[in-house]
Amino acid sequence: MIPWLVIGVPALALSTINAMAQGGDRGAISVENATPPPSGKYTDACSQGNARYAARDFPGAIGHYKGAIELDPKKPLGHYLLGEAYLAAGSVAEAEASWNRASLESGEKDPAMRARILFVLADLKERQWKWDDAKAAWQRYLDWTNRFPSPAGFPASARSRQQVMEAMLKQDKACEAVRRRITETNDGGVFTDLTKAPAVGAE
Numbered sequence: 001m002i003p004w005l006v007i008g009v010p011a012l013a014l015s016t017i018n019a020m021a022q023g024g025d026r027g028a029i030s031v032e033n034a035t036p037p038p039s040g041k042y043t044d045a046c047s048q049g050n051a052r053y054a055a056r057d058f059p060g061a062i063g064h065y066k067g068a069i070e071l072d073p074k075k076p077l078g079h080y081l082l083g084e085a086y087l088a089a090g091s092v093a094e095a096e097a098s099w100n101r102a103s104l105e106s107g108e109k110d111p112a113m114r115a116r117i118l119f120v121l122a123d124l125k126e127r128q129w130k131w132d133d134a135k136a137a138w139q140r141y142l143d144w145t146n147r148f149p150s151p152a153g154f155p156a157s158a159r160s161r162q163q164v165m166e167a168m169l170k171q172d173k174a175c176e177a178v179r180r181r182i183t184e185t186n187d188g189g190v191f192t193d194l195t196k197a198p199a200v201g202a203e
Contacts, residue, residue, distance in 0.1 A: 076106035111148035
C-alpha cells in the first residue's frame with residue numbers, strides 16, 4: 001500500500017564525495033571551497049575519509065571524518081560527511097544526529113552546504129516513513145532554496161516528493177475504512193471472537 005520512495009540520495013552523496021576527492025566542483029561541495037586554506041589537517045582528514053568512502057570502507061571513512069571534526073567541530077562539512085558515512089553503514093540514528101549537528105553549524109555563511117544538509121534530512125524522514133515530518137522538512141528545503149537560489153539546488157525534486165506524499169496519504173486515508181473492517185472481521189464478516197458469536201439456534 002505504501003511504496004518505497006526512491007530519491008537517489010546515495011548517488012547524490014557518492015557524486016558529492018567523489019567530486020571532493022577529485023577536487024572538482026560539478027555542482028558539489030569541494031573540501032577546498034568549504035574550508036579555509038590554513039586548515040590543512042582538516043582538509044586532509046576529509047580527503048582521506050572521502051577516499052575510504054569511495055572504497056566502501058565506511059568504518060574507515062567514519063574514523064577520518066571524526067578526526068576532522070575533532071580538529072574543528074564548528075565546520076559543518078565534517079558533520080555532513082560523517083552523516084553520509086553513517087547512513088551508508090546503516091546507522092540511521094547516527095546519520096541523523098550528525099546532520100542535525102551540521103545544520104546547527106551551517107547557515108547563511110555557506111547556503112549551498114545548508115541546502116544539501118536540509119535535503120538529506122528531508123530524505124531521511126522519508127526513509128523512516130515519517131510522512132508529516134518529511135513534508136515539513138521538504139518545505140524547509142524549498143524555503144531555503146527560494147531564499148538562496150543555487151545551481152546545485154533541487155527545488156523541483158522537493159516539490160515532486162511533496163506531491164507523491166500527498167497522493168499517498170490521500171490513498172491511505174481512503175483505504176482506512178477497509179483496513180479497519182479487515183482488522184475487525186475475518187473472511188468477509190465471520191466473527192473473530194467466538195465468545196461473542198450468537199449461540200447455535202438462538203434467535
